[in-house]
């Protein structure tokens with residue numbers, strides 16, 4: 001954390017420009033470390049340099065409402081020269097999701113913003129029932145409260161190993177008051193069984209099924225996880241920076257015209273500035289992802305499994321030994337002193353995530369993610385080395401750890417997936 005040299009009596013308020021000069025120097029000094037840090041946080045990822053560069057352009061401060069770049073519709077002109085990129089990005093997402101480009105909505109500014117739009121659009125009349133997954137079963141922390149704030153009755157259901165409790169769900173559906181089942185699995189080492197839920201929801205119209213695949217979007221778009229739209233979900237939403245290596249932003253998609261119209265109407269009210277530069281970065285990432293996403297997505301899961309097994313070999317208590325550890329990018333690890341080990345790793349430039357609410361695992365533990373090292377090019381070899389480094393941090397072997405990490409940081413990142421467009425999928429596994 002940056003500590004300021006400013007006079008404590010006056011502080012930032014007395015010299016805001018001096019403070020900003022200090023912070024600017026701090027950013028310049030820390031950016032090289034940020035760019036080579038090894039990030040094992042499952043809700044983060046890294047963009048390609050091409051996508052990232054778009055965030056620093058003048059487009060970041062422009063309104064752009066003319067989504068289809070239609071002639072004689074330029075009420076705000078700032079986005080005109082590059083408007084086609086957003087259109088091309090929507091087309092790329094529609095190919096990746098196998099749906100009509102018109103029904104892909106790239107306007108949400110984050111996963112939670114997309115969630116709010118979906119709840120408002122599809123939640124039905126006030127007092128109708130909206131179902132989501134208990135946080136203790138891996139559901140998102142905000143969903144239930146948002147549902148209640150929007151005037152609906154929130155009813156959570158259990159979910160175990162990717163299977164929503166169909167008995168609980170059917171009892172709720174049978175009341176006839178359910179407008180929406182919002183499947184928001186966040187903390188999971190398992191694939192959500194969408195098909196079984198869709199089959200049940202279909203029997204209780206007008207209930208709809210919406211799947212929030214924020215964590216697994218990259219796995220879905222890369223074909224390593226099933227596409228919820230193929231298994232009966234009426235719509236999906238997502239953030240774009242977890243397993244999908246895009247910017248902080250959101251997405252909505254459906255294969256149904258009426259559902260699209262409902263989502264679109266709510267989105268127009270809930271998003272005005274849509275953070276144009278991040279939409280451009282998302283579009284760029286989708287176009288790149290079409291060339292490498294398949295290989296990357298299967299490598300993420302393979303790497304997560306290698307990381308998990310290697311950590312177990314080093315004596316860590318890793319969740320899911322009996323079932324191959326993980327079917328996603330997430331690896332959950334019980335560590336005796338999670339914050340102490342995390343501090344040591346951070347000093348080495350390795351960032352891990354400590355979570356307290358993992359289903360079935362109360363108390364703080366590591367929730368690791370394999371997506372970011374994988375997109376940068378990590379293979380099974382690097383994942384084994386990462387497990388060794390985490391063990392060195394736990395065991396206090398600081399000099400051996402320091403040496404291995406600096407070499408490892410240089411090695412990861414030599415062959416990012418976005419730079420290997422000419423190579424066949426999966427060649428680096």
Ligand SMILES: Cc1ncc(COP(=O)(O)O)c(C=O)c1O
Nearest residue numbers: 110111112140184186212214239
């Ligand atoms: C299922 C789910 N929905 C929504 C979100 C929120 O996304 P964002 O942080 O982009 O707003 C998350 C983030 O973890 C999530 O897992």
